[in-house]
Amino acid sequence: EFPLVEDFRAIVVNIDPASPLVRRVTLELDRDIVLLPGQYFQWEVPGHAVKRAYSVAQTIGRQLEFHIKYSPQGVASEWVFNALRPGDQVTLSGPYGRFFLRPPDGSPAVFLAGGTGLAPIKAMIAALYDQRPDYPAILIFGARTIDELYDDNYFQALSMAHPTFRYLPAVSDEAPPANSHVVSGRVDEVITRTFERLQGHKAYVAGPPPMVDACVAALYQKRLFARDIYREDFFTQEEHGQTIR
Ligand SMILES: Cc1cc2nc3c(=O)[nH]c(=O)nc-3n(C[C@H](O)[C@H](O)[C@H](O)COP(=O)(O)OP(=O)(O)OC[C@H]3O[C@@H](n4cnc5c(N)ncnc54)[C@H](O)[C@@H]3O)c2cc1C
Structure with missing residues (x-):
């Protein structure tokens, strides 16, 4: 019943400080997506053979909002905070994870x-x-x-x-x-x-x-x-x- 994991290409629509240590990044995917609230994507970091997990905070059509915290000297952090700009391309895969909202059954x-x-x-x-x-x-x-x-x-x-x-x-x-x-x-x-x-x-x-x-x-x-x-x-x-x- 889980949404299938797929590879996506996305474009950075927006990147703004949400706080001094957090960037809010909005990506527009190349096609429609189904995901459960709480799931995450794996981002490829250009120039590094690594991937980093970032959770989706909001979905509006094909646009996904992410919140990325700065880790000093972190591979993805330095890229997102110092290089990533609107219009840039990001390659990612998802959605992943079992941390999602369960059907509300009345329990607070x-x-x-x-x-x-x-x-x-x-x-x-x-x-x-x-x-x-x-x-x-x-x-x-x-x-x-x-x-x-x-x-x-x-x-x-x-x-x-x-x-x-x-x-x-x-x-x-x-x-x-x-x-x-x-x-x-x-x-x-x-x-x-x-x-x-x-x-x-x-x-x-x-x-x-x-x-x-x-x-x-x-x-x-x-x-x-x-x-x-x-x-x-x-x-x-x-x-x-x-x-x-
Ligand atoms: C399921 C999941 C969801 C996540 N969702 C989010 C999210 O929504 N938002 C978010 O901000 N993060 C999220 N994370 C964390 C995120 O995936 C990254 O781990 C985080 O952004 C750090 O990545 P980085 O490449 O910047 O740092 P890394 O390169 O992984 O380094 C992390 C820290 O360790 C230090 N470090 C690295 N190597 C060494 C070493 N050899 N010795 C000493 N120190 C070292 C670095 O200086 C840095 O501060 C999530 C993680 C998981 C598993």
Whole structure:
């Protein structure tokens, strides 16, 4: 039942800073595509025999939105941040992955995103509210600093439009401004102090592997079963080789 993986050629339509450390890249594919909200593509990095995984944050027709975080000296990061321009061609394959929104069955959804872990989560939340405008869900979006909380306006607007959607951005490395909607702490800490019990919920977690591990541990503490937790660890290529799960 999974969409078939295919090779695509795409053109960069837009590339803009979403935050100081994140580029929002919109690619237009050479043909139509079917994918599940939360899936990712493998991008070829020109001049290097490597591929890098990037999750789709939004789909509009043949246009796919990606969020790419800067890793110092990273092969793909240096290319995307210093060379990639509108009009450039990108070769990619996909869609991949089993991290996708399950059919909403009534259980409240807990979305947890660290950094560009927001990309697949954004795709899921958009799909959820397209199908079920009054579905109960919460997003806890964690970043180190306020200026890394990108797409804040988007999620604030979504929570206005859908009163059953709660949006809780959190920063770990600086104090949130007084009287703001931003709270302090890491995502796992926010889980620990926000919920009493999460039995009967479904959780979707995406971000750097240590963040995902900490969140899953916090969810277990709140009595959420492993079968109700879906996770996407943003491993680097090197970590992939070292990790067997
Ligand atoms: C399923 C999946 C989905 C993903 N989705 C996204 C997404 O939507 N957005 C996103 O931003 N990322 C995502 N990622 C992560 C992404 O695929 C890349 O791993 C990330 O962008 C880093 O790639 P890079 O080529 O820039 O860095 P790499 O070249 O892989 O290097 C990574 C880091 O390691 C350091 N490094 C490399 N080699 C060494 C060495 N020998 N010694 C010490 N340090 C070293 C580099 O300095 C760099 O900081 C995803 C990953 C997975 C697995």
